[in-house]
Amino acid sequence: MNISTLFFKRSNIKPLIKHIYIPSQKFSTDVQEKIEIPNRIPRGPTDILRALESTISRDPTAAHYKYHDDPYLIPMSNVGKRTFAMAQEAGKKAAHWIRKEHADLFNHREADPVIKAFLPRVSYDENSEVTEEDLKISISDVQVSDAQLVYRLLKSKGIEISPETQLQLLELVCYFNSEDTLSEEFIEERWFRQSSRFKDRQRKTWKDGSFAEELFIGIENPTAETYSALILGMSKHFQVERAYQLFEEAQQKGLILSTNTYNSLINVVNFLKENYEMRWTFIVDLLTDMNKVGQKPNLGTLNAVLHALSQMGSGKNAKDSVLKTLREFKDLGIEPSLGSWYYVLITYCKERGPVSTILNDIMPQIENKEHQARDLADTNFFVTAMDICRNHLHDIDLAKRVDTLLHFANNYNLIGDSYKESIYYRHYFILLINSLPLEEFMNEVYYKLVPNIYVPEPSVMTEVLKQVDLNGETEYIPKLWSDMTIFDHTSRENLIDTVLNIMINNEPPIESELTQKFADIGWNIYEKIDTQDENRFNKLSFTGDLLGNIMALALRNNDFGKACIIMDKLDKEHNKIVGVPKMEVLSLFVDHCIVQKSPSRAIACIQYCADAGFPEAGDLAARLTDTLTLNEKHIHSLVKIVGELPLAGKINVRAD
Amino acid sequence: MLNANLICKTTVLGNLKRELVNPDGFTQHQHVSNPKLDGTGPPQRKDFPLTYEMANPPHQIAHRKTWNSWNTTNLQGGLRPSETAVEDQFIRKFMVGTWHRLLRYTEELLSFWLQCPVKLELQSVANKKDVIFKYI
Incomplete structure (x- = not known):
């Protein structure tokens, strides 16, 4: 019997045993298995899509999916990313405009059921026949100006509008300050616009005497909801005095205002009252009042109080009040959102205040959790937390914890907008580059995030270059330079100077391929500056030092031809070029001239040295005459440049 | 056989x-x-470039390019076969007629028209000559 048959027999044993046991199971009657049918789990129409989506995470090696997946069409620089995305959005807007102008061509009903988003919007003018239904539709579609127009039409025709619709309209126009808003469809514009919103912040933008107020006056017997809507709108757009007036008016009438109305007033307490004491008393009064009328506080109340406290200076009172507030709301069962923690952070960690490690205490509360957007301020948390890790605490471990939280589940949705995202990464990068070993930083952070997730700004690039210089790890320079070219950093004088200086100060060992690469980078810089557009704003100009550095790189690579081009440039445009190269570079050039047996070039260089006032010109001339046999003409011009003295004793030919 | x-x-x-x-x-x-x-x-100069699409003479289109028009509406009992064919032609004509860089514009307008999401994927080549299939 050989092994295989033995094996075959052994492997047959198991099924045999099974076969024996099965009947005994089959006939046993004492096992009563009850089949339990699980309860049906109700699923939404997009649940499967969401489940699928949760299996995919962001791939840092691929560009964002909003861009075309084609090497030529993927933007690399920050400007490019913005331009490409906005250009797409502009195309989308153009299509919307066409549809609006030629609405009659788009009224076919292809989809069943009809999808409203594909149909042109109904437009109204002075002669439209309208009903209250149209008004309701405009309100639910957030068409602020349409809703106003329809309302006026209805009024002029004397059609009665129900109080509910009137209230809805009032809430709409108050929230949007009687202005149309950017449609939610244009996500790119929402993602990239940030500056305008920051500017508008904290400034009265409420339109006095606008449609909202007109509507409010037109409502007979205003209710608490009517008052609430107007107060909310006014405090949202910083018309604070009148908001407070209305609040008092409503109270005199004995109306019970909503919790959100109270919140909005607490939010703007800094505009209403002068100092800490008065503000805090005002807040406490409002909260007591809420309690009296039986309105329960919510997350908005917590965040409003914390927001107000965060702007009350860096005194100890504010910090104590923050803790007391958190304590009390915890007892009420209101869980703080990320926005609340943001306010706590900015109260505790002031730029010119004592160092506070409160972020260490906050992290355990929020770590390993998925957070939903519950307050507008929630999107401020991550960028602020990272700022504090970098500037306040210099704590790399904490920064990594914050970053892990950001990438947990769908928390990345709370990053805010493109501006906040890039600030977040700026802080993260600069903190890591200064704390991690360079190799680890490059492999685990830089190569992973750049350029698809984050494109370093010039200031961050400077930091990276600084570390490369400190560590002398110049092998990263070619990669960094190519990145800088892609990111449009190469028109910045300080960055170019830094790169050149690093390459000059860290001379690669002989036979290293870096010598060649460095020379290429140098030449790349030369060509870039040389071929710039004449009419360019902020033109780069050659300096003597810069040209000298490029020349040194070319010479190290034994590229005498390119060095000569630069020497000619220095010579010809010496009145335009500021400064002169270092003496060592010029001396190196003369050495190469000697090797190349090119005395006339060497003499031109010595002439340049003499003109620039280098006392070493004489030594160079001596070196030249020592090593090369010069003809009469050359010696004649040399003597003319440096005089006889340095050459005395070396040659016997007189100039005249 | x-x-x-x-x-x-x-x-x-x-x-x-x-x-x-x-x-x-x-x-x-x-x-x-x-x-x-x-x-x-007449002598052949072999200097007129053709792309792959252009290089197929009419009698070969059925063999080589039918898969471009295969879709489930053409199956027996399939819904709206003629509409799909017309839409296909419409998309092609529209793409050629519109400036081709206006990607989002084209996508958006086509989706208004066809009332379903439309996505365009373009591919670019570094060199114009890369798309030449043969010369005649």
Whole structure:
């Protein structure tokens, strides 16, 4: 019997045993298995899509999916990313405009059921026949100006509008300050616009005497909801005095205002009252009042109080009040959102205040959790937390914890907008580059995030270059330079100077391929500056030092031809070029001239040295005459440049 | 039977030579007279570039390019076959008629028209010559 048959027999044993046991199971009657049918789990129409989506995470090696997946069409620089995305959005807007102008061509009903988003919007003018239904539709579609127009039409025709619709309209126009808003469809514009919103912040933008107020006056017997809507709108757009007036008016009438109305007033307490004491008393009064009328506080109340406290200076009172507030709301069962923690952070960690490690205490509360957007301020948390890790605490471990939280589940949705995202990464990068070993930083952070997730700004690039210089790890320079070219950093004088200086100060060992690469980078810089557009704003100009550095790189690579081009440039445009190269570079050039047996070039260089006032010109001339046999003409011009003295004793030919 | 099969295949491949397989297994080439090739026709300069799409003469389109128009509406009992064909043609004409860089514009307008999401994927080549399939 050989092994295989033995094996075959052994492997047959198991099924045999099974076969024996099965009947005994089959006939046993004492096992009563009850089949339990699980309860049906109700699923939404997009649940499967969401489940699928949760299996995919962001791939840092691929560009964002909003861009075309084609090497030529993927933007690399920050400007490019913005331009490409906005250009797409502009195309989308153009299509919307066409549809609006030629609405009659788009009224076919292809989809069943009809999808409203594909149909042109109904437009109204002075002669439209309208009903209250149209008004309701405009309100639910957030068409602020349409809703106003329809309302006026209805009024002029004397059609009665129900109080509910009137209230809805009032809430709409108050929230949007009687202005149309950017449609939610244009996500790119929402993602990239940030500056305008920051500017508008904290400034009265409420339109006095606008449609909202007109509507409010037109409502007979205003209710608490009517008052609430107007107060909310006014405090949202910083018309604070009148908001407070209305609040008092409503109270005199004995109306019970909503919790959100109270919140909005607490939010703007800094505009209403002068100092800490008065503000805090005002807040406490409002909260007591809420309690009296039986309105329960919510997350908005917590965040409003914390927001107000965060702007009350860096005194100890504010910090104590923050803790007391958190304590009390915890007892009420209101869980703080990320926005609340943001306010706590900015109260505790002031730029010119004592160092506070409160972020260490906050992290355990929020770590390993998925957070939903519950307050507008929630999107401020991550960028602020990272700022504090970098500037306040210099704590790399904490920064990594914050970053892990950001990438947990769908928390990345709370990053805010493109501006906040890039600030977040700026802080993260600069903190890591200064704390991690360079190799680890490059492999685990830089190569992973750049350029698809984050494109370093010039200031961050400077930091990276600084570390490369400190560590002398110049092998990263070619990669960094190519990145800088892609990111449009190469028109910045300080960055170019830094790169050149690093390459000059860290001379690669002989036979290293870096010598060649460095020379290429140098030449790349030369060509870039040389071929710039004449009419360019902020033109780069050659300096003597810069040209000298490029020349040194070319010479190290034994590229005498390119060095000569630069020497000619220095010579010809010496009145335009500021400064002169270092003496060592010029001396190196003369050495190469000697090797190349090119005395006339060497003499031109010595002439340049003499003109620039280098006392070493004489030594160079001596070196030249020592090593090369010069003809009469050359010696004649040399003597003319440096005089006889340095050459005395070396040659016997007189100039005249 | 075998012979017929082989002949059929080579015709599909569009060779100008017709291959005949003898029962004894030897292959014999029979040249079909072509005025362009045998020198009696006008001279061929071979300097006019064609892309792959252009390089298919009409009699080969059915063989090589049918898959471009295969879709489930053409199955028996399929819904709206004619509409799909018209829409297909519409998209092509629209793409050519619109400036091709206006990607989002095209996507958006087509989706308004066809009332479903429309996505365009463009591919670019570094060199114009990369898309040349052959010269005639």
